[in-house]
Amino acid sequence: MKLTGAQILMRALKEEGVDTIFGYPGGAVLDIYDELARTEMRHILVRHEQGAVHAADGYARAAGKIGVCLVTSGPGATNTVTGIASAYMDSIPIVIITGQVPTKLIGNDAFQEVDIVGITRPCTKHNYLVKNIEDLAKTIKEAFYIAGSGRPGPVLIDIPKDIVNELAEYISPKKVRLRSYNPTYNPNIKQLNKVVKLLKKAKKPVIFAGGGIILSKAHEELTEFARKTLIPVTASLMGLGGFPASDPLWLGMVGMHGTYRSNMAIGECDLLIAVGVRFDDRVAGRTDTFASNAEIVHIDIDPTSIQKNISVSVPVVGDCKITLNHLNNLIKNEDFGDISQKRKKWFDKINEWMNTMPLSYTQTDIIKPQYVVDKLYELTKGKAIITTEVGQNQMWAAQYYHFDEPNHFITSGGLGCMGFGLPAAIGAQVACPNKIVVDIAGDGSIQMNSQELATAVQYNLPINIVILNNQYLGMVRQWQELFYDKRYSSTGMEHAPDFVKLAEAYGAVGLRASKPEDVERVLSEGLSSKKTVIMEFVVEREESVYPMVPAGASITEMLLV
Amino acid sequence: MTIEKHVLSILVDNKPGVLSRIVGLFSGRGYNIESLAVAETMDPLVSRITLVTKADAPVIEQIEKQLNKLINVIKVNDFTGAEYVQREMVLIKVTAKSEHRAEILRMVDIFRCKVVDVGIEHYIIETTGDQSKIDAILKLLKPIGIKEIVKTGIIALLRDQYTKK
Numbered sequence: 156m157k158l159t160g161a162q163i164l165m166r167a168l169k170e171e172g173v174d175t176i177f178g179y180p181g182g183a184v185l186d187i188y189d190e191l192a193r194t195e196m197r198h199i200l201v202r203h204e205q206g207a208v209h210a211a212d213g214y215a216r217a218a219g220k221i222g223v224c225l226v227t228s229g230p231g232a233t234n235t236v237t238g239i240a241s242a243y244m245d246s247i248p249i250v251i252i253t254g255q256v257p258t259k260l261i262g263n264d265a266f267q268e269v270d271i272v273g274i275t276r277p278c279t280k281h282n283y284l285v286k287n288i289e290d291l292a293k294t295i296k297e298a299f300y301i302a303g304s305g306r307p308g309p310v311l312i313d314i315p316k317d318i319v320n321e322l323a324e325y326i327s328p329k330k331v332r333l334r335s336y337n338p339t340y341n342p343n344i345k346q347l348n349k350v351v352k353l354l355k356k357a358k359k360p361v362i363f364a365g366g367g368i369i370l371s372k373a374h375e376e377l378t379e380f381a382r383k384t385l386i387p388v389t390a391s392l393m394g395l396g397g398f399p400a401s402d403p404l405w406l407g408m409v410g411m412h413g414t415y416r417s418n419m420a421i422g423e424c425d426l427l428i429a430v431g432v433r434f435d436d437r438v439a440g441r442t443d444t445f446a447s448n449a450e451i452v453h454i455d456i457d458p459t460s461i462q463k464n465i466s467v468s469v470p471v472v473g474d475c476k477i478t479l480n481h482l483n484n485l486i487k488n489e490d491f492g493d494i495s496q497k498r499k500k501w502f503d504k505i506n507e508w509m510n511t512m513p514l515s516y517t518q519t520d521i522i523k524p525q526y527v528v529d530k531l532y533e534l535t536k537g538k539a540i541i542t543t544e545v546g547q548n549q550m551w552a553a554q555y556y557h558f559d560e561p562n563h564f565i566t567s568g569g570l571g572c573m574g575f576g577l578p579a580a581i582g583a584q585v586a587c588p589n590k591i592v593v594d595i596a597g598d599g600s601i602q603m604n605s606q607e608l609a610t611a612v613q614y615n616l617p618i619n620i621v622i623l624n625n626q627y628l629g630m631v632r633q634w635q636e637l638f639y640d641k642r643y644s645s646t647g648m649e650h651a652p653d654f655v656k657l658a659e660a661y662g663a664v665g666l667r668a669s670k671p672e673d674v675e676r677v678l679s680e681g682l683s684s685k686k687t688v689i690m691e692f693v694v695e696r697e698e699s700v701y702p703m704v705p706a707g708a709s710i711t712e713m714l715l716v
Numbered sequence: 717m718t719i720e721k722h723v724l725s726i727l728v729d730n731k732p733g734v735l736s737r738i739v740g741l742f743s744g745r746g747y748n749i750e751s752l753a754v755a756e757t758m759d760p761l762v763s764r765i766t767l768v769t770k771a772d773a774p775v776i777e778q779i780e781k782q783l784n785k786l787i788n789v790i791k792v793n794d795f796t797g798a799e800y801v802q803r804e805m806v807l808i809k810v811t812a813k814s815e816h817r818a819e820i821l822r823m824v825d826i827f828r829c830k831v832v833d834v835g836i837e838h839y840i841i842e843t844t845g846d847q848s849k850i851d852a853i854l855k856l857l858k859p860i861g862i863k864e865i866v867k868t869g870i871i872a873l874l875r876d877q878y879t880k881k
């Protein structure tokens with residue numbers, strides 16, 4: 156039986172196990188939407204296409220599966236670009252379906268025509284323009300395969316309007332095989348034997364975990380490895396939750412706003428086992444002094460990540476989970492001697508760093524933003540899914556909310572994209588209806604996609620938006636304070652909406668705390684409201700995030716409070 | 717770190733947009749392209765791109781890895797350090813007033829080039845060879861007056877299929 160392109164699309168999505176799409180309709184996708192309405196597919200109507208992509212991103216991270224969005228041609232497609240770029244930087248598997256003008260109009264500057272395949276080429280893992288209906292089913296299958304395999308990432312499929320209406324048999328391969336794409340999952344055992352040797356020799360080892368741990372679902376293998384070898388663990392922003400923060404081996408985050416002991420440990424370690432990281436400049440700002448006393452082992456599925464920023468002694472190309480599993484097997488019968496005795500000096504040193512400079516703040520009669528996150532952690536018992544906006548709010552979330560499980564911290568790491576947190580929270584709540592989902596937001600960022608409040612309310616999503624309102628683009632203000640003699644150029648945000656009224660205008664709950672003693676009450680009330688809620692906290696305006704490694708400085712050169 | 721010239725032979729899917737992915741990768745990441753030649757191989761589903769670039773060792777490593785990461789790239793071969801044959805074809809339109817005609821033809825003969833077009837005041841000369849031969853003939857023709865040239869960009873093949881550096 157022949158199907159229309161729209162029917163083929165919906166069937167192919169179903170075969171990929173897709174049950175939810177985030178999208179926004181328009182002329183070029185009318186037929187797809189017409190067909191969608193006849194299926195069981197759940198469609199979440201966002202209020203801006205950027206929101207659709209961030210929501211699919213949040214959904215993908217919370218659910219651990221591929222997120223999908225559907226938008227129209229032209230402006231619908233261009234509105235997705237920021238979301239796609241963010242997902243690309245963070246290696247998040249999503250499939251973006253864009254409508255396109257009919258094939259015979261392509262290239263004619265037709266109404267709502269843009270070359271979205273050209274525009275998104277550098278920020279997708281791969282993309283397609285479907286020119287023949289016979290290719291449609293196969294292309295969708297390939298797109299999902301590419302998005303989810305190897306180092307994951309966004310894949311875009313551009314479908315012209317006429318293709319959607321043509322008829323064809325549904326023919327899709329059972330398995331995708333591409334001669335030009337074969338990710339390396341299995342590590343080279345020779346390299347792993349070198350790692351074992353280094354493990355035996357090391358006196359001051361550190362594990363550095365990244366987003367690859369979360370993406371490959373390697374948290375258990377990592378935990379087993381660290382506990383067996385008794386090696387302390389730090390993580391990049393993207394790696395938070397990949398190792399339990401309640402474990403005594405946990406050092407905290409590393410990098411520009413990492414903990415003092417993590418950064419000092421990187422500076423002093425003699426063996427660094429980096430797993431699923433890419434040594435981005437927010438971690439390794441100055442590369443020549445980064446872990447310069449250490450042999451570095453780098454495990455990653457993407458060969459381009461290895462030897463790119465940091466030169467390493469033992470490169471291992473492979474999937475983090477499979478590789479750590481191999482390592483765990485290799486060391487099972489190895490004798491490491493009295494390991495806790497051997498590590499004693501190293502742990503003493505780490506504890507000393509911990510005691511000299513723990514993460515801290517002093518709560519005064521003005522609400523400290525850190526205190527809000529602290530209380531939030533306490534009240535949610537560390538079980539919430541946290542999304543963030545970008546800036547100080549994001550860093551305080553990373554520092555003061557402690558993650559014991561993967562897929563609970565959802566942030567725009569690589570792109571640092573303001574406006575990410577609210578739509579991502581929507582996606583996460585759709586994926587996990589029974590979880591508490593909190594967007595830790597700044598007053599600036601929340602205004603970038605606040606229209607998505609309507610989406611949250613429409614679908615009864617009880618997401619919690621915690622605005623740390625410092626009336627500043629705080630992180631930029633902090634840089635101006637530290638590096639531009641306090642010349643606060645265009646970072647004041649005194650003109651913001653009344654967030655309580657804004658919430659109410661959308662049919663959400665709005666709450667505000669202006670004094671420290673209100674914090675706990677507002678949080679409890681908000682968290683238990685079972686509705687979309689904005690909790691605004693009027694916080695200390697000029698609080699800064701510490702420690703801080705200035706851009707380009709050595710990791711041990713931290714500005715402290 | 718020394719910057720060296722590398723001849724990369726890249727086999728890619730013969731599909732629309734693939735060249736743009738390669739070129740976009742080079743411009744987006746700030747790599748340099750000295751020359752580029754593209755055409756279908758014996759297998760109509762595959763094209764070969766011969767790309768010449770200059771880079772130091774870490775950068776060339778990244779270039780090759782980044783190329784391999786593109787979904788449509790089947791194979792990347794860096795010929796540098798291997799035994800390979802390279803050729804480039806050049807068409808040279810040279811000013812040919814009557815007093816110079818004989819001299820130009822002599823040079824064409826010595827360099828085993830061909831005159832492929834004759835006009836009242838010009839010749840178009842076709843020449844194929846490696847870089848040094850092409851440089852030499854251009855140098856000799858320059859004083860006579862070169863109006864225009866066009867180069868194909870380098871193409872190259874390994875001498876032996878199986879010798880790789």
Ligand SMILES: Cc1ncc(C[n+]2csc(CCOP(=O)(O)OP(=O)(O)O)c2C)c(N)n1
Binds near residue numbers: 546547548574630
């Ligand atoms: C889309 C976008 N535009 C600009 C920036 C630059 N930027 C980084 S942090 C920041 C300030 C964010 O302000 P706010 O949301 O209030 O967070 P705060 O730092 O005050 O917690 C800005 C403007 C960005 N990251 N993303």
Ligand SMILES: [Mg+2]
Binds near residue numbers: 597625626
């Ligand atoms: Mg702010």
